[in-house]
Amino acid sequence: MERFDKMLNREFGPGLFISVMRLFLSLLFSFCVFSSNSQQLVLPGDHPDPSVVKIGNEYWSVGTTSNWFPAFPLYRSNDLVNWKPAGHVFTKMPAWADYYLWAPEISYDNGKVYLYYTGHKKGGNLCVAAAVADKPDGPYTDLGPLMCQDDGSIDPFPMRDEHGKLYLIWKEDGNSVGKPTPIWAAEMKEDRTALVGEKQELFRGDASWEKGLVEGVSIIKQNDYYYAFYAAAACCGKSCTYGTGIARAKNLLGPWEKYPGNPVMSASAEWKCPGHGTTVEKDGRHYFLYHAYSTITGAYGGRQGLLNEFEFTPDGWVRFLNGNNYGKLTATEKIEEHFSSQTLADNWHWSIFQHVQYSMANNTLKLAALPAPGAYIGQSVLADNYSAEVTVQKGSTAQAGLALIGDDKNILYAAVDSNMIRLIQVKKGEVQVLAEEKLTHYSDLTIRAQVKNNTQVTFTYSGEGTTFNLLNTIAADISYLPPWDRAVRIGLVSKGPIEKAAFFKNFILVNEPTGNRQLTINNNLKILGVPETK
Structure with missing residues (x-):
């Protein structure tokens, strides 16, 4: 605390010391009150x-x-x-x-x-x-x-x-x-x-x-x-x-x-x-x-x-009573789906307006295609920063890719289509290609999405699963995605005529939760110009 006092005197001057300390204590008290009212x-x-x-x-x-x-x-x-x-x-x-x-x-x-x-x-x-x-x-x-x-x-x-x-x-x-x-x-x-x-x-x-x-x-x-x-x-x-x-x-x-x-x-x-x-x-x-x-x-x-x-x-x-000690919650930071059973896990959902058809064999998901916006399946995200990846197999006959989903008219996805990979935005039903690259000498292709602060996403892709190439140099904005009554889903898309299909392996979702309490502390310290705690 003595080192903190000296820093305040040096940065703000003796005349502002008491005011700054009052602000710090007020913010600290506010944080404690909010913490005691958490559920x-x-x-x-x-x-x-x-x-x-x-x-x-x-x-x-x-x-x-x-x-x-x-x-x-x-x-x-x-x-x-x-x-x-x-x-x-x-x-x-x-x-x-x-x-x-x-x-x-x-x-x-x-x-x-x-x-x-x-x-x-x-x-x-x-x-x-x-x-x-x-x-x-x-x-x-x-x-x-x-x-x-x-x-x-x-x-x-x-x-x-x-x-x-x-x-x-x-x-x-x-x-x-x-x-x-x-x-x-x-x-x-x-x-x-x-x-x-x-x-x-x-x-x-x-x-x-x-x-x-x-x-x-x-x-x-x-x-x-x-x-x-x-x-x-x-x-x-x-x-x-x-x-x-x-x-x-x-x-x-x-x-x-x-x-x-x-x-x-x-x-x-x-x-x-x-x-x-x-x-x-x-x-x-x-x-x-x-x-x-x-x-x-x-x-x-x-x-x-x-x-x-x-x-x-x-x-x-x-x-x-506003308690938060009713038992220890087992955190889910990583979800892996290797498509090894006969049915999708309970956390996968799709549009109520679509007749989605799929099958699984040999650790591979076959997702039958649908016309625009495509057949898509997704699951909830659990953090503001997260990443997901999936491997699209060479044998896919539909546009096949990784998608961030709001609803039928609001989707962003990176999909393989023949020898191209494209980043496609569907916003209020309007379709726009945001980026595209030609693919050469690849068999299966792994597509990865990295989301920051809920709203910004960068896509990369790799033919061998180790070296990833950047698809969009400017992060895409997904702030438009969530409907009024639902949340963003991340998942898979298969787009094309109904006789076509996409084939997927190894879907992985990694959530990187940011602690609300730590964020509150850091925001309060930033006001005072104090370095963030870890």
Whole structure:
């Protein structure tokens, strides 16, 4: 500290010493406060709207896929912290829906597993629906839509009232057309095939911080009260303003009152826009599994799954404990896919609008081609700096390459096409070749992408896997990629007539996470002109 004092005196002069020290202590205090309010990451990557239920001795979770497919990835855990993939709810689209598969809610009742979800109805709008299975990993039988309002119905949640009657809670999606967003409840048949009786409003977005929008309701009964954990304001993307609120009522149908201190969770130094989750109990303690954006990876990394313990206060409300020591999370810094099984791993997804066909044999993936923008498959990125590579085999008859994917109209990829390699940008459906090189004397070709700060990517390629040649001398900008409700994926593309195909070996993704805490320290020290710590 003495050396630090002398440096400050030398750099700033004695007259500014006290002011600079006050600034340093203020920033240090701010950092400590933010650290104490951090929550624990348990589902890294793009896992919006996580739902959780305990079945037997295990916990099961599921999350939104939106316009990625297969739909609704399932995870299982013994400790709520480390989760293992366990398949998907739907590997075929429900017959009534065409896209926007959102907000799955998993529950267990009378020996059956029920999945409530949102989908866009063919020729209609958003509806809430249900599916059922005998065990949590399926198979699931779709039961069809339960409610389809003109303005859309989303975010279903089941709950029994004080008399044991089964109800469905959901949100009317009025905000999509500039209208209010009431939360509704209606009695539901025990077989989950229909709602009965009249719907009744529970509450709506009428507090200033809610910005006219409430959604993602999860309800728990404790002592004399029902407690609704709900999300409010703008859920998604770079300009999100989401937060979490609490409301309570002595009867399920109300009247409901909102906590005067809402929001109970909002942005912190490490996480922003927290909300839309489900409560769960473990060893007599209560937890909330929900999503938030990392302040480092933001919309590029997507809404990630967090865990936060809460308790019930003496005055009958809820207080979050904001801990980050619920267990040790096993980090995933390197993912290797050698295509050695018969099916792709659960972390691969593709567009809900594409009929993607593939097969695997001899440690090789055959990905059938599709016309523009091509057949593509991808998986979540887990850091702001990462690299990926794949080997394209000489026998590929389609354009074959490595892709950074937003959606069907926003992709950037480097692909081999005959004796050329090209860097191709698809932005709002417009195609532009950013770079190209002629290939000579190569058999298989390894393509590598290096991403920095979420947004800048450089591609290189190699014929023998050791010496890599630069494809684009100026880093390509991928800040345009993430859709409003999803994150960037990195993966593979096969483009061409449907009878063509691309052949791939050895996909490797290396995430280079930057610690949020270290970044905060370094940013604070930079203000003072102090060298960064390591």
